[in-house]
Amino acid sequence: MNDAGLYAVKSLPKKEYLAPGHRSCPGCGEVLAVRLVHKALGRNTITASATGCMEIVSSPFPLTSWEIPWIHVAFENAAAVAGGIEAALKVLQRKGKIAPKEINVVAMAGDGGTADIGLQALSGALERGHDFLYVCYDNEAYMNTGVQRSSATPFGAHTTTSPAGTAVPGQITWKKNMPEIVAAHKIPYVATATPSYPLDLINKIEKGAAAEGPAYVHILSVCPTGWGIGSAETIKIGRLAVQTGFFPLYEVEDGAYKITVDCAELLPLERYLQPQGRFRHLSEELIAQLRRRVFEQWAELKRRAALSASAAR
Amino acid sequence: MKKRVGLEVSYAAAEAVKRCNVDVIAAYPITPQTHIVERLSEFVANGELDAAFVPVESEHSAMSLCIGSQAVGARSFTCTSSQGLALMSEIVYITASLRLPLVMMLVNRSLSGPLSIWNDHSDVMAVRDCGWIQLFVRNGQEVFDHAFISYKIAEDHGVLLPVMINFDGFILSHMFEPMELVEPAVIERYLPPYNPKYVLHPDQPLTMGAFAMPAVFTEAKKAQDEALRQSYPHILRAWQDWGDLTGRYYDPVEGFWTEDAETIFVALGSFGETAGEAVKALRERGEQVGLLNLRLWRPFPFEAFARVVEGVRNLIVLDRAVSYGGPGGPVAGEIRSALYNLENRPQVYSFVSGLGGRDVTVQDYMAMFTGAISGEAPRDGIFGVRG
Numbered sequence: 001m002n003d004a005g006l007y008a009v010k011s012l013p014k015k016e017y018l019a020p021g022h023r024s025c026p027g028c029g030e031v032l033a034v035r036l037v038h039k040a041l042g043r044n045t046i047t048a049s050a051t052g053c054m055e056i057v058s059s060p061f062p063l064t065s066w067e068i069p070w071i072h073v074a075f076e077n078a079a080a081v082a083g084g085i086e087a088a089l090k091v092l093q094r095k096g097k098i099a100p101k102e103i104n105v106v107a108m109a110g111d112g113g114t115a116d117i118g119l120q121a122l123s124g125a126l127e128r129g130h131d132f133l134y135v136c137y138d139n140e141a142y143m144n145t146g147v148q149r150s151s152a153t154p155f156g157a158h159t160t161t162s163p164a165g166t167a168v169p170g171q172i173t174w175k176k177n178m179p180e181i182v183a184a185h186k187i188p189y190v191a192t193a194t195p196s197y198p199l200d201l202i203n204k205i206e207k208g209a210a211a212e213g214p215a216y217v218h219i220l221s222v223c224p225t226g227w228g229i230g231s232a233e234t235i236k237i238g239r240l241a242v243q244t245g246f247f248p249l250y251e252v253e254d255g256a257y258k259i260t261v262d263c264a265e266l267l268p269l270e271r272y273l274q275p276q277g278r279f280r281h282l283s284e285e286l287i288a289q290l291r292r293r294v295f296e297q298w299a300e301l302k303r304r305a306a307l308s309a310s311a312a313r
Numbered sequence: 314m315k316k317r318v319g320l321e322v323s324y325a326a327a328e329a330v331k332r333c334n335v336d337v338i339a340a341y342p343i344t345p346q347t348h349i350v351e352r353l354s355e356f357v358a359n360g361e362l363d364a365a366f367v368p369v370e371s372e373h374s375a376m377s378l379c380i381g382s383q384a385v386g387a388r389s390f391t392c393t394s395s396q397g398l399a400l401m402s403e404i405v406y407i408t409a410s411l412r413l414p415l416v417m418m419l420v421n422r423s424l425s426g427p428l429s430i431w432n433d434h435s436d437v438m439a440v441r442d443c444g445w446i447q448l449f450v451r452n453g454q455e456v457f458d459h460a461f462i463s464y465k466i467a468e469d470h471g472v473l474l475p476v477m478i479n480f481d482g483f484i485l486s487h488m489f490e491p492m493e494l495v496e497p498a499v500i501e502r503y504l505p506p507y508n509p510k511y512v513l514h515p516d517q518p519l520t521m522g523a524f525a526m527p528a529v530f531t532e533a534k535k536a537q538d539e540a541l542r543q544s545y546p547h548i549l550r551a552w553q554d555w556g557d558l559t560g561r562y563y564d565p566v567e568g569f570w571t572e573d574a575e576t577i578f579v580a581l582g583s584f585g586e587t588a589g590e591a592v593k594a595l596r597e598r599g600e601q602v603g604l605l606n607l608r609l610w611r612p613f614p615f616e617a618f619a620r621v622v623e624g625v626r627n628l629i630v631l632d633r634a635v636s637y638g639g640p641g642g643p644v645a646g647e648i649r650s651a652l653y654n655l656e657n658r659p660q661v662y663s664f665v666s667g668l669g670g671r672d673v674t675v676q677d678y679m680a681m682f683t684g685a686i687s688g689e690a691p692r693d694g695i696f697g698v699r700g
Contacts (some may be wrong), residue, residue, distance in 0.1 A: 013663035044515045048381060064520035071384055072522035073407055077377035084339065084381025084389075085513065087365040091336045095363055097506075105517060121377065124370030267412055281683065308529055 009198050013039055023057040027231025029222035029238060030054060030137045031090035034108070037135055037219075040205035041104045043068060048082040049077035050109030050118060053144040054137065069293045076117040079125035079134055081108040082107035084100040086130045103209075104209045105132040111152035112142045115176045126185040126214045133215045136178060151176040154246075154291065156286050157278045158225070164281040174293065181218040183252045189215040191251035191260075192197040194222070196238030200249055200260050207253070220247045228277015240272040245298040256308035259301060269294060317491045322453040322480070323348035323493055326392075328417055329460030331362045332500050333416075335505075336387035339367040339378040343397040344430045346420040349394040350663060362477075372397035376404035381652040383413040383519055386509040388464065390416070394423035394482055395436045402440050408475045409444030410537055411521060414467030414507075416460070416477040417445075420580065422482040423669045431583020432482040434581065434633035437610075438625040438643040444537055446476040446544055447684065449581040453490035456480050458561060461495070461504050465551040466555035468507050472544045479610075483584040484672065495559055503558055541612050548609065565614035568621045570596060574603030576686060577659075578678065579616075581607050581644060584631055591678030602682060607644075615651055624651065625659045629685050631673075633663045641665075641693035659683075666696040673697070 015036035024031040035055055038045065046069045046178045049055050053302045058065040073081050086105040092098045107125070109118050114136040122134060141159045142148040149162040153171045158164040162171040183190045188211040193201040201219065208215030220241055224232045228235055241247040242261055246269065249261040273279040282290075322329070330338070338357070340350045351402075356362040365382075368377045372393050379389040393401065393597050398419060398580060408415055422501050424435040438449065446466060450459050456478065465477040474479055480486060509517060548565070556562030569589060571577055578588045585606040595602045622628060632642020640646045643664030652658045662685045669672045684690025 024696040032491075045512050046385070055683065056524060057595065059520055061523035061525050064523060067518055069515060069518045070512060070520050071381070072524070073377060073380050073411075074404060077374060077404065080374035081376035081381035081384075083367065083369075084337065084378035084383075085385050086381075087339075087367050087378070088337050088382035088387035088389070090383045091363070091365045093384065095336065097336070097385065098514070099513070120370060121374050124374055127370070164543050306349070 012198070012202070015039070016044070017043065017067045018058065019065045019067055022047055023060070024053070025225045025231070027234045029195055029234045030139055030275040031057065032151060032234070033137055033146070033201065033219045033221050034126070035202050036198055037193055037205050038068065038278065040202040041106065043249055044102060045104040045106055046070070047083055047106040047108055048073070048078050048085060050078040050113035052110040053139070054110070056144055074111055075123050078109045078113060078118060079122040080109040082132045082134070083125040083128065083130040087134045105130070107134045108133060109136060110144070111136060111140060112150045114138070115152045115178050116150050117233050123185065126182065126187050126216070129213050131213055133205070133217065135205075136218045138178070138218055139221040139226060140175070143223050143226045150309065151228045156282050156290055158281060159278070161209065169283070169286055170278070179216070179218045179252070185214070185238045186255065187214040187216065189210060189251070189253055191216070192218045192220070192247065192249050194220040194238045194242060194247065194249065196235045197242065197249060197261055204251060204260075207251070207293040210215060218309065226278070227279070228260050229275055234276060243267045244269050244272040246296060248301055250305065256307065256312065257301065257303045257304040266294070266298060317493050319489050319491050319561070320453065320494075321348065322456055322488050322490055323486045324352050325453050325457045325494070326460065327352035327356065328494060329457045330390050331356050331389065332495070332497055333390070333460055333464050333504065335362070335364050335384035337365045337367065337379065337389040339369050339375045339382070339389070339393065340393065341369055341372045341375050341393050341397060343372070345422060345486050346392050346394045346397070346418070348486070349418065349420070354409045362454040372401040375405060376401040376408060379415050380413060382511045383415050384411070386496045386507070386512040386566070388507040389415055390417070392418035394419065394420045395424055398436045399424060399439060400441070404446070405440055406443045407522075409648070410533070412473045413475060414473055416463045416467055416478070417475065418478045418480070420482045432484055433668045433670070434479075435635070437477070438634040438690065439480050441611070441643065444474070444541060445480060446474055446541070446548065447479065448476065449479045449608055449610055451583045451585050451606060452485065453488065454492040454561070455563070456485070456639045457492055457494065458555060461500055462551050462555050462563070465504055465554070466544065466548050469551070470510055470545045472540070472547045473510060474540060474544055478580060484581040484628065485566055489636055493559070499558055503554060511689050544552035545612050545614070553657065563608060564617070565609035566617045566621055567603045567608060571603035571605060572622050573601055574625060576629065576682060577603045577625050578624060579605050579607060579628055579630045579644070579648065581610065581633070584633070585674065587675060588631060588678050589691070591675045594675060595682060600682070613647070613651060616649065619655060622659055623655055624657045627685050628659045628661045629681055630661060630663050631667070633667050634665055635665055635668070635695065645693070661697065662690060662695040663693040665694065668669045668695070671697065676693060
């Protein structure tokens with residue numbers, strides 16, 4: 001862990017584009033991520049948001065927390081709305097109807113709006129090559145409606161629709177690998193991030209915004225309410241997700257893999273699982289299954305990063 | 314006599330959209346709308362139209378994308394039919410509540426199931442209350458003209474609502490018809506460049522699509538309903554101005570032989586053309602019968618409609634969709650309700666016909682007439698069901 005990173009945060013711009021007074025839960029990792037993302041993007045940004053926690057906490061008419069132009073339409077179409085914004089800005093500037101200006105076009109959605117109901121719109125927008133940044137705030141379930149499972153909920157996790165019962169031990173499917181699905185579209189930039197590593201997150205948002213064409217950043221957004229942790233634990237849990245290999249931080253730049261927060265040795269997985277209410281019921285055997293998967297995933301990522309590094313040489 | 318050319322109606326529609334100088338087109342191909350999007354993509358590919366043609370992966374994204382493009386101030390266009398409308402319908406409602414002046418052509422086709430690519434009005438009737446201005450046009454010239462008229466209405470700062478132009482799939486969209494293609498110089502005088510009232514831009518940040526708690530939701534809906542009702546005089550003015558330039562004047566309701574009629578057919582869309590032939594034949598037989606074409610479906614032209622039909626004995630409403638288990642066809646049910654408070658209200662017969670591309674002939678209309686005035690026909694029913 002680079003401790004200098006902890007203090008470097010103080011050098012970030014003070015300007016907030018998501019004003020205080022919004023209605024997120026205490027300790028919300030997602031709202032922290034949204035703030036960091038928009039600090040990185042700056043004021044010349046238009047954001048299209050999916051329905052979800054961030055929309056509900058920030059826009060109860062007649063109030064708004066947004067200090068940038070922001071639009072919400074529906075749950076599954078943030079990528080399509082952003083595609084329309086991008087296409088229109090391009091053509092209006094070309095036709096001289098608006099002044100030329102570099103404007104970041106951003107779509108934001110949760111894991112439900114990305115990996116489930118919004119997957120088609122996202123895939124379409126990536127394939128068409130809109131020059132935009134898509135940010136998935138992944139809190140690993142439908143938190144806004146009361147912690148129901150999504151396809152991004154990890155194996156074993158208890159949610160209100162994958163309850164840990166006596167017959168079924170919570171979520172019995174494996175987390176859908178969104179960054180890989182996006183990377184398969186061969187877009188210029190794909191990355192994972194989490195606000196527990198704020199500079200890494202900001203660097204990735206800046207890279208994604210600068211990329212010519214679609215970029216995607218998948219942000220693990222720790223959710224104290226849904227995960228069953230204390231609201232002061234958010235940053236720590238996010239770090240443990242990375243340090244145990246449960247959620248590796250990496251980027252795929254023009255096809256080249258790079259692990260951006262490397263771990264010489266992964267911490268024991270239990271250190272991540274044990275503090276969280278959603279995993280409290282897991283048996284040794286289920287934890288062993290999870291561990292196997294984490295190791296496989298980490299090894300595969302290391303292999304790809306090594307291949308990319310040797311190809312670059 | 315102005316110069317007229319023969320053109321497939323779909324191509325005339327695309328030509329009109331081109332002459333509206335739209336900025337963004339997002340559409341997904343579906344029968345029978347395909348010729349419009351094909352032709353528009355050719356215009357863009359050949360540099361005849363400077364626009365973004367975005368070949369989206371679904372109609373849901375077509376409507377969503379148009380919301381995004383309209384929100385930053387681009388004149389945008391989409392068109393669809395049937396299942397496409399059903400798929401995008403969630404977003405169709407939101408376009409109206411965001412007050413975005415999008416124009417969509419809906420080439421009417423029946424809704425599944427069973428699957429049918431042919432024409433009726435079950436698609437549009439499913440989104441009756443989506444909050445759009447909804448027009449039914451009945452021939453190629455009307456399709457062409459209403460592209461300009463619709464943008465004129467939609468973008469009027471006294472309106473700011475999306476407009477849906479309905480026209481019948483195949484029986485109109487794929488016909489070759491003679492029409493006058495109004496010259497760009499004339500159009501320029503009629504349709505100014507889009508001057509959006511609110512746009513998303515970093516220079517003046519706005520929030521669009523905020524959610525409403527119960528304390529404000531009712532007021533938001535009331536405002537939306539008022540906006541649609543108050544668009545009426547603006548629609549009339551747009552038609553008047555178009556008429557002054559081209560000589561073609563349009564009305565929300567259009568009557569033929571209605572002055573002394575005891576029985577009036579009520580039609581939407583191109584069925585009015587054939588029904589008109591039947592009325593002509595019945596008149597020759599000495600029957601006091603007329604025809605009313607309802608061109609404006611939303612906002613419903615209550616007064617103009619009542620003026621024509623008050624005191625008439627029978628209305629034969631030609632419905633093109635089924636309201637399963639409901640009070641007759643959707644148009645008839647609505648007309649009954651609209652006329653209920655008139656002292657001298659007509660009997661309303663609902664003949665659901667022309668479903669899924671079934672032809673309705675002059676003889677069929679004459680049979681409906683006979684059935685209605687003899688009292689033998691049921692008040693509500695599906696006409697022409699084969700044994």
